[in-house]
Amino acid sequence: MRDKIMTFINEHQLLKPYSTILVGVSGGPDSMALLHILKTLQQEWNxxxxxxxxxxxxxxxxxxxxxxxxxxxxEKWNIECVGTSVDVETYKATYGVGTQVAARTLRYQFFKEQMEQKKADYLALGHHGDDQVETVLMNLVRSSNPRTLSGIPVARPFSSGTLIRPMLCMTKNDIEAYCQSVGIHPRHDPSNDETDYTRNAFRKQIVPLLKERNPNLHLSIQHLSESLQADEAHLAIETENMIKQTVRFAENKDKAVFKIDQFKLYSIALQRRAYHLILKYLYNEVPNDLSYRHESIFLTLLNSQKSNSKVDFPRQLVLRKSYGTMTFYFWEASETFDGDIPFNIPGEVMLPNGDRFVGKVTDEPDKQTAQRYICHASQLSTPLHIRTRQAGDRMRWKGLNGHKKIKDIFIDAKVPHHLRDTWPIVVDGSGELIWLTGLRKNCSSAEDHTHGPYIQIDYFEGET
Structure with a gap:
C-alpha cells in the first residue's frame, strides 16, 4: 500500500521535501494509516x-x-499533535444547518487557523478511493451540474498552502489491511454504520453492488474525476476569456451587461459557464436557492424572440432583456422593502418585492432551517415587527458574549453593500432583534422546552 501511495504522490507531485505538513486525524483507520505512512517518509523527505x-x-x-x-x-510516534473541541450543536442552532455541514465548517476553520499559525505548506486528509466513488455517485443523483461529477480533487489551494489527499488511489479494505499489518488499532465511529445519512446509505447499499461488477471501481472513478477536473480547468480559462471579451461589469460589481448576439457566438458550453461566472461575480456567494431552473430561465430568455423581458432572481437580482442587450442588476432600494411593518402571529406579511413572512403558533414546530425561525412563545415579547436596519443595531444569540453589530454580521457573511439597507429584520415588542433573516437568530431552541406553544416563522422569497 505504501508503494502505491508513493507512486500516487509522485505522479501528482503532491509533496516536496523540507515541507511542513499538517494531517487531519480523527483516530479512524483512514487518518491513522495516512499519518503512519507520512511518518515513514519523515526522515527521508525531511x-x-x-x-x-x-x-x-x-x-x-x-x-x-x-x-x-x-x-x-x-506521543508514541514522536509527532506533535494539536487537538481542539468544537460546539457543533450551537453552530447548528445559530446558522440553521445540518450536523454534517456544521461539523465540517468548524473542522475546516480549525485547520485553516493552524495552517496560518504553523506556516504549513500542506494539509493532508485521509479521503480514499471509496469516498471518491460515493461523492461522484451522490452528485450524479442530486445535481444536474456536470462540474459536480469531477468529485474530490487530489489537491487544491487551502489557506496559506495546499490541501492534498494522497490516499484517493486506495480502497477502504486496503487501508484496514494496512492498519492491521503495522499494528494500528484505530477507533471506530458507530455513526458510520448507520444509513440515515445519505453518504452512509451509498456506502452500505449502493457501492457494494457496483463493486461486484467492477472491483476496481475506485480507480475508474478516480480517472474520470481527474479527466473532468482537467477539462473543467481548461473550460474555466476559456470562460474567463469569453467574459473579458463580451461582458461589462459596473465598478462595484453590482451590474453586468452584454450584447446578446456577441455572447451567442460562443458555444453553449461556454455560455452556461459564463452565466454561472457572472452570478459568482455579482452575488459574492451564490444563494442556495439558485438552481438549474434559473439556468434554464436564463437560456430561454437569451434565445427568446421577445425584444423586452424581465425576470426576477433570488436576492433582488434582475435579468432584463432589452433590444439585443442582457443586463443583470440588483433592485434599487426604492424598489425593495424599506420601512417598518407590524407582524401579527398567526399571520402573514408580504414585502414590496414579493417576499413573504408567514407566522403560526404550534405545539409541533417543523425542522429549524436558515429560512425558518422557531422559538418558544414564552420567550418572545409581542407584537412583532419587520423592519430594515437602523443606526446602532446590534444582536445577541446563544453562545455569543454580549452583542454584535448588524454591520459586522453583514461583513462576516459577505452580504453585498446594496442589499444591507433593505435586508428584513424581525424585531420583538421590546425592540430586541430576534432574526436577521437567513443569517442570525436570537431564540431558545425547541429542544430547550418539553412542550409548546412555539412560534414558527417561515420566510419565502418572491416568485421568480
Missing part, C-alpha cells in the same frame, strides 16, 4: 509533521476518547 484532531462533541465521552487516542499515538 518533513515536519503535525497532527490535527477535532472533538466534535457529538458522541459524549466517546468523542473525547477519540481525541485522547490520537494524542497518545502521536
Amino acid at each position: 518533513l515536519t509533521i503535525i497532527a490535527l484532531s477535532v472533538d466534535h462533541q457529538l458522541r459524549g465521552d466517546a468523542s473525547k476518547t477519540d481525541l485522547l487516542y490520537v494524542q497518545d499515538m502521536c
Whole structure:
C-alpha cells in the first residue's frame, strides 16, 4: 500500500521535501494509516509533521476518547499533535444547518487557523478511493451540474498552502489491511454504520453492488474525476476569456451587461459557464436557492424572440432583456422593502418585492432551517415587527458574549453593500432583534422546552 501511495504522490507531485505538513486525524483507520505512512517518509523527505484532531462533541465521552487516542499515538510516534473541541450543536442552532455541514465548517476553520499559525505548506486528509466513488455517485443523483461529477480533487489551494489527499488511489479494505499489518488499532465511529445519512446509505447499499461488477471501481472513478477536473480547468480559462471579451461589469460589481448576439457566438458550453461566472461575480456567494431552473430561465430568455423581458432572481437580482442587450442588476432600494411593518402571529406579511413572512403558533414546530425561525412563545415579547436596519443595531444569540453589530454580521457573511439597507429584520415588542433573516437568530431552541406553544416563522422569497 505504501508503494502505491508513493507512486500516487509522485505522479501528482503532491509533496516536496523540507515541507511542513499538517494531517487531519480523527483516530479512524483512514487518518491513522495516512499519518503512519507520512511518518515513514519523515526522515527521508525531511518533513515536519503535525497532527490535527477535532472533538466534535457529538458522541459524549466517546468523542473525547477519540481525541485522547490520537494524542497518545502521536506521543508514541514522536509527532506533535494539536487537538481542539468544537460546539457543533450551537453552530447548528445559530446558522440553521445540518450536523454534517456544521461539523465540517468548524473542522475546516480549525485547520485553516493552524495552517496560518504553523506556516504549513500542506494539509493532508485521509479521503480514499471509496469516498471518491460515493461523492461522484451522490452528485450524479442530486445535481444536474456536470462540474459536480469531477468529485474530490487530489489537491487544491487551502489557506496559506495546499490541501492534498494522497490516499484517493486506495480502497477502504486496503487501508484496514494496512492498519492491521503495522499494528494500528484505530477507533471506530458507530455513526458510520448507520444509513440515515445519505453518504452512509451509498456506502452500505449502493457501492457494494457496483463493486461486484467492477472491483476496481475506485480507480475508474478516480480517472474520470481527474479527466473532468482537467477539462473543467481548461473550460474555466476559456470562460474567463469569453467574459473579458463580451461582458461589462459596473465598478462595484453590482451590474453586468452584454450584447446578446456577441455572447451567442460562443458555444453553449461556454455560455452556461459564463452565466454561472457572472452570478459568482455579482452575488459574492451564490444563494442556495439558485438552481438549474434559473439556468434554464436564463437560456430561454437569451434565445427568446421577445425584444423586452424581465425576470426576477433570488436576492433582488434582475435579468432584463432589452433590444439585443442582457443586463443583470440588483433592485434599487426604492424598489425593495424599506420601512417598518407590524407582524401579527398567526399571520402573514408580504414585502414590496414579493417576499413573504408567514407566522403560526404550534405545539409541533417543523425542522429549524436558515429560512425558518422557531422559538418558544414564552420567550418572545409581542407584537412583532419587520423592519430594515437602523443606526446602532446590534444582536445577541446563544453562545455569543454580549452583542454584535448588524454591520459586522453583514461583513462576516459577505452580504453585498446594496442589499444591507433593505435586508428584513424581525424585531420583538421590546425592540430586541430576534432574526436577521437567513443569517442570525436570537431564540431558545425547541429542544430547550418539553412542550409548546412555539412560534414558527417561515420566510419565502418572491416568485421568480
